Every structure is written in structure tokens, then in C-alpha cells.
Amino acid sequence: MTDLAPLRRALISVSDKTGLTELGHALAARGVELLSTGGTAKALRDAGLAVRDVSDFTGFPEMMDGRVKTLHPVVHGGLLARRDLESHRDAMVEHNIGPIDLLVVNLYPFEETVAKGADFDTCIENIDIGGPAMIRSAAKNHAFVAVVTDVQDYDLLLADMDANAGQTTLALRQRLAQTAYARTAAYDTAVSTWMAGAIGDTTPRRRSFAGTYKQTMRYGENSHQAAAFYTDGTGRPGVATAVQHQGKELSYNNINDTDAAFELVAEFAPADGPAVAIIKHANPCGVARGATLLEAYQNAFDCDRTSAFGGIVALNQPLDEATAKAIVEIFTEVVIAPGASDAAKAVFAAKKNLRLLTTDGLPDVTAPITTYRQVAGGMLVQDKDTGHIGMDDLKVVTKLAPSAAQMIDLLFAWKVAKHVKSNAIVYVKNGATVGVGAGQMSRLDSALIAAKKAERMAEAMGLPAPLTIGSAVASDAFFPFADGLMEAAAAGATCVIQPGGSMRDDEVIAAADAAGIAMVFTGMRHFRH
Structure with missing residues (x-):
């Protein structure tokens, strides 16, 4: 397996066009020929770049409303051919297959389509076929081909090329291949999970799980346990989507407790008045309503002042200055709220270790969610407890x-x-x-x-x-x-x-x-x- 691989031709086909033209210009400046399709090709040409259509490369037209365009032996042969085998090189010559050294693909926005509440047929049309097929081909042949599926890796690719005279290193290609397989796995997870729900199958015979890396924890529940934090892509307001304004990095236990606090306080609608929950070790040590946020905090604090020390505070309304001043009177690990005033942020600024998180809103405690818990040899799956009782x-x-x-x-x-x-x-x-x-x-x-x-x-x-x-x-x-x-x-x-x-x-x-x-x-x- 070779370390350095030349990069002379790239196939680019992306739905998310963030950074696309910048990448195109950077590759062209490094002497890379650009192949592309549809809207991606148009965007690159509009940016003044020379682009060769995939249909010209394959000698076969796009058809069936774009469903068939890259599913062609010339494309997959260019991605899968082993450059170190004479038989592969001979086959490329015999069938006029040119090598493709870089594949840049991000998939049809299936997850976003589902999140918008699209109907069944629209969701089906947003299932990418050619993209995952090409990704898997390129990733399998990472000994010679680089595959990029994430906008965040554009700069990493270019830096590797610049450090190696326009070539890519095996270490980078292996890393990109792993990311690529994880992406297609997550994509298929999204499709299969949606389809199970769409057809009413609550216990599908096979179920998969996926997440996107967010951060590495210093340790898990205890210092001898390694841990990391992954997001699930649902966008549910909470600790995974919050903006951290100050304070040191959240720990594993911080994240767990902050989630518990925010989910609890979300039980109390802001329209019904201020509410505060104080959590310690995933259990509430004080929860209260009040005429003001300050009153709600003080009443929650008075339930168990001892346990509140070093706890997590969650609010159902934006944090104000008066409440912030009361909170900083004792040591508090994290405060999470759907917003915070500038005056409140200024109060917290003096407490550099206090984390302040704000979100775009409260989670919907009635929304159906599936929860998972690992046990030895298996996984327990259930609906989140969204049960509510009225008068x-x-x-x-x-x-x-x-x-x-x-x-x-x-x-x-x-x-x-x-x-x-x-x-x-x-x-x-x-x-x-x-x-x-x-x-x-x-x-x-x-x-x-x-x-x-x-x-x-x-x-x-x-x-x-x-x-x-x-x-x-x-x-x-x-x-x-x-x-x-x-x-x-x-x-x-x-x-x-x-x-x-x-x-x-x-x-x-x-x-x-x-x-x-x-x-x-x-x-x-x-x-x-």
C-alpha cells in the first residue's frame, strides 16, 4: 500500500455547496481536473472554473430525472481501480476508464427533508443512491483515492496536498475513508429509522444508531473512563445544541445533569410563569415556580440548600440580572436557559468557571422521541416518557x-x-x-x-x-x-x-x-x- 498518491482528477457532486467554489479554485490552482454533475457543475462554472461533465466522461447521458448519472462502470472503475495491479491498469486502458483520484460528495439532504415534515414521496426522492455508492467505492480504494464527505475536511485535504507536492498521504486517506463509511452508515440509519416510522413498524428486525462527534471528554463518569460526546442531528433544544458563553469545557457528568435539568424545567411552559429546576446527580434537589425568575430560583434553592451547592440550574425563561446575582452567591456548575440578558452575562463573567449555556428555546416534552440504553450484549429501545396528566x-x-x-x-x-x-x-x-x-x-x-x-x-x-x-x-x-x-x-x-x-x-x-x-x-x- 503506497503512502503518497497523486491527485490529478477530482469528481465533485455536492448538495451542501458551502465552500464549494473555494475548493474548486484551490484544486484547479493545484492542477486538478474537475468532473461534476448538475447543480454542482453549474456552480463551479459560474465561479469561472473549467468543469467536465460526468456524462462526457462516461459517454452516457444522465437520465430518469437524474436518478442515473454516476452509476456507471467508467465512474466506479475510475474510483476502484488499483493503480498497483497491471490487470487493473490494462482494463482501464481497454475500456477507456480514466482514474479518479479524489471524490468530493455530500449526500442529498434526506435528514433535513424529513425534519421539515415532507411527505412520503418527497422523502423517497431525497434518498441518495449514486452518492453512497461512489463514497463506498472510493473509501474501499483509499490506498489510492481520497474521499471527502464533510465540508470541514476541505482545508485538511488542501493542507495535506500542499505538504506533499500535490499528493495525499495514506494517513489522511484512511482517516477520510473512516469518516466516509460513518457518514453512509449514519445516512442509512436515518433512512431506515424514518421508514420504520413511516410504515408503522415499531420493532424493526434490524435497527441502527448514529451520531456526529462533538467533543472528547477529559474523562467519563470517573477519571479512569474515556468518553466523548456525539450529537444525534435532531436539533432538539438542549445541552447538545446550546451555545456556551463562558466557563471551562463541560464534563460527561455536567452534560448528563444539564440535560436532566433542562428536560425537567421544560415541563413548565414559560407562558404560565417563570420556573427553575436545580439538579444534582441527575435528580432534582429543588424545583419551583414564582412571580419572577428570582423568586422561582429562591424557592427552588430553599428546598435543599445543601445539595444545590455545585448543582445545575435550568430556567424556562431567559436569565435576568437579578437571578444571575442570586445564583452566583453559591458555587454552581452550569446554568442553562433559553437566553440571557447582557447584564446577566456580565454578572457571570466574574465567575470564570461557571458555565452559561443558552438555547433557541425549550425542548418539546410532548414530542415523540426514541431512547436507547445499552446492556450487555444488546440495546434497550423505548419511547421517551412523554406522558402528561391534566386536571x-x-x-x-x-x-x-x-x-x-x-x-x-x-x-x-x-x-x-x-x-x-x-x-x-x-x-x-x-x-x-x-x-x-x-x-x-x-x-x-x-x-x-x-x-x-x-x-x-x-x-x-x-x-x-x-x-x-x-x-x-x-x-x-x-x-x-x-x-x-x-x-x-x-x-x-x-x-x-x-x-x-x-x-x-x-x-x-x-x-x-x-x-x-x-x-x-x-x-x-x-x-x-
């Missing part, structure tokens, strides 16, 4: 019905419980969490821990009693026994929201009635493992 969905099961104000707190607690690791117990009072119990092996322990945290905060804040007194409590799954419910009652909860569905529901309802507690069933659970 009309609740079933009052106790003699005492919740008041209108209690209903509001119950629904607030239910939204938060959806984002707390199971077993989850969430106490809420006046639109703010006042106790959160997460990730315990028993629901009783979660209720105890949440109540104990509320007691500690009451002592720290000099309150006469814990804020769980008079609170609403949410349980992410049913109470299997009455003990967890009674622990919530002992903490001062006056109303409960839970899925119901236990074989002991009657016992739990009777216990609630005996304690004078109002209880509603949702008929839906929110396990989060």
Missing part, C-alpha cells in the same frame, strides 16, 4: 377531595416526580418542592428521606416547622402498602397524587381516609431508572 385525568378516590389550590400543587409535584429516580417521593407546597426523596429501594425510605431533608432545611432557615406541613405529595408509582402514605401524612402532607393499581389500593385509600388526606389516582406511572 380532567385525575380520579378522586378518597372521601375528601383536594381543593383547587391543592390540585395545582398535586399536578406540579407529579411533573417533578416524573424526573426523579425511582422510587420517587416529592413534597410540594405553593408551587415549590419542599422535599424530594429519590432512588431508594423502598417507597417508605424515599418518603422518610424527603421529610428528613425538609426538617433539616427548616432548622437551617430558622422556620418554626418543616414546609412539608400542609404540602401535596406525589409518588411516581403506586403505594404497595399504606406505610409510605402514612409517613407522608406524618410529615404533614394533606393530599396525595399517585398512579393507583396496587392490589392493596383499598387499604391505602382507607388509610388516607382515616388520616383525613385527599388522594387522586392518575392511572399512569413514571418509573425512571
Whole structure:
């Protein structure tokens, strides 16, 4: 396998024409003959470049609305011919096949077409055939041919040529080939995933996954674990698409926690008022609404001031100066919001290690999304939990019905419980969490821990009693026994929201009635493992 390979002829056919004319001029200046098709050829000619049509190169016209133009032995022979084999060279001479030393192709914009909501036939027409075929041919023959599928690699190619008298190195061609195969794999993933959805196949026999490299992490969850971050191309507002205004690079755990925080706060529509979520280790340690963003932050902070230290703060409205000043009073890892004022940015500028991320909006928590989790030897695939409960969905099961104000707190607690690791117990009072119990092996322990945290905060804040007194409590799954419910009652909860569905529901309802507690069933659970 040769190291340096000459580059005398390039075939260029791109949908994304970013940097196209600059690349064309750079290649022409280095003595490279340009072959092209359709709109790419026109763009190059409009830029004053000499371009040879692929149909002239092959002696065969484009046809079938452009479906057949590069699917030709002269093209693939030029890409696949091994320059070191006499039999290949003889075949090229016999069949008038000229070598193609560089292929520059980016594919029909299938992903973008799907994202725009195009109909089935339009999506089908945007499936590229000739492009992936040529890419695979060139990548297979990378011993002699360079293949570029990403605009970001144009400069890399030209730099390699300049450093090697117009030739390309094997190291570069191998790197470009790997990128090329990953691109066609991701493209086919997009097509197969879309088609499964389009034909209603929820469990296709084969499923593939793809991502685009964004950054290398210093390490993963722990310092001995290597890690990297890839985006999925969906454009969903969040940590993957956010703009980072300041602070050091996000860590693996930062990204995980920031995602959890932003997805939680997105449960609360900005039109309904400001909301803030504070996350620690992927669990909320405080969530609140308020008349202002500052009030919402302070109420969320007061739920668990200890855990908020070094946490992640997510806001459902643009960050303002007053809230920024309150946030920097303690150490905070990351703040993410759908915007930030210049005054707020100026406040954060003094805290160089604090990361500020802004997005174009909030994620749509009702949008259908597929989630993946790797297990030994396989992958678990499921729909994202987009379940929502409204006032009309609740079933009052106790003699005492919740008041209108209690209903509001119950629904607030239910939204938060959806984002707390199971077993989850969430106490809420006046639109703010006042106790959160997460990730315990028993629901009783979660209720105890949440109540104990509320007691500690009451002592720290000099309150006469814990804020769980008079609170609403949410349980992410049913109470299997009455003990967890009674622990919530002992903490001062006056109303409960839970899925119901236990074989002991009657016992739990009777216990609630005996304690004078109002209880509603949702008929839906929110396990989060």
C-alpha cells in the first residue's frame, strides 16, 4: 500500500455547496481536473472554473430525472481501480476508464427533508443512491483515492496536498475513508429509522444508531473512563445544541445533569410563569415556580440548600440580572436557559468557571422521541416518557377531595416526580418542592428521606416547622402498602397524587381516609431508572 498518491482528477457532486467554489479554485490552482454533475457543475462554472461533465466522461447521458448519472462502470472503475495491479491498469486502458483520484460528495439532504415534515414521496426522492455508492467505492480504494464527505475536511485535504507536492498521504486517506463509511452508515440509519416510522413498524428486525462527534471528554463518569460526546442531528433544544458563553469545557457528568435539568424545567411552559429546576446527580434537589425568575430560583434553592451547592440550574425563561446575582452567591456548575440578558452575562463573567449555556428555546416534552440504553450484549429501545396528566385525568378516590389550590400543587409535584429516580417521593407546597426523596429501594425510605431533608432545611432557615406541613405529595408509582402514605401524612402532607393499581389500593385509600388526606389516582406511572 503506497503512502503518497497523486491527485490529478477530482469528481465533485455536492448538495451542501458551502465552500464549494473555494475548493474548486484551490484544486484547479493545484492542477486538478474537475468532473461534476448538475447543480454542482453549474456552480463551479459560474465561479469561472473549467468543469467536465460526468456524462462526457462516461459517454452516457444522465437520465430518469437524474436518478442515473454516476452509476456507471467508467465512474466506479475510475474510483476502484488499483493503480498497483497491471490487470487493473490494462482494463482501464481497454475500456477507456480514466482514474479518479479524489471524490468530493455530500449526500442529498434526506435528514433535513424529513425534519421539515415532507411527505412520503418527497422523502423517497431525497434518498441518495449514486452518492453512497461512489463514497463506498472510493473509501474501499483509499490506498489510492481520497474521499471527502464533510465540508470541514476541505482545508485538511488542501493542507495535506500542499505538504506533499500535490499528493495525499495514506494517513489522511484512511482517516477520510473512516469518516466516509460513518457518514453512509449514519445516512442509512436515518433512512431506515424514518421508514420504520413511516410504515408503522415499531420493532424493526434490524435497527441502527448514529451520531456526529462533538467533543472528547477529559474523562467519563470517573477519571479512569474515556468518553466523548456525539450529537444525534435532531436539533432538539438542549445541552447538545446550546451555545456556551463562558466557563471551562463541560464534563460527561455536567452534560448528563444539564440535560436532566433542562428536560425537567421544560415541563413548565414559560407562558404560565417563570420556573427553575436545580439538579444534582441527575435528580432534582429543588424545583419551583414564582412571580419572577428570582423568586422561582429562591424557592427552588430553599428546598435543599445543601445539595444545590455545585448543582445545575435550568430556567424556562431567559436569565435576568437579578437571578444571575442570586445564583452566583453559591458555587454552581452550569446554568442553562433559553437566553440571557447582557447584564446577566456580565454578572457571570466574574465567575470564570461557571458555565452559561443558552438555547433557541425549550425542548418539546410532548414530542415523540426514541431512547436507547445499552446492556450487555444488546440495546434497550423505548419511547421517551412523554406522558402528561391534566386536571380532567385525575380520579378522586378518597372521601375528601383536594381543593383547587391543592390540585395545582398535586399536578406540579407529579411533573417533578416524573424526573426523579425511582422510587420517587416529592413534597410540594405553593408551587415549590419542599422535599424530594429519590432512588431508594423502598417507597417508605424515599418518603422518610424527603421529610428528613425538609426538617433539616427548616432548622437551617430558622422556620418554626418543616414546609412539608400542609404540602401535596406525589409518588411516581403506586403505594404497595399504606406505610409510605402514612409517613407522608406524618410529615404533614394533606393530599396525595399517585398512579393507583396496587392490589392493596383499598387499604391505602382507607388509610388516607382515616388520616383525613385527599388522594387522586392518575392511572399512569413514571418509573425512571
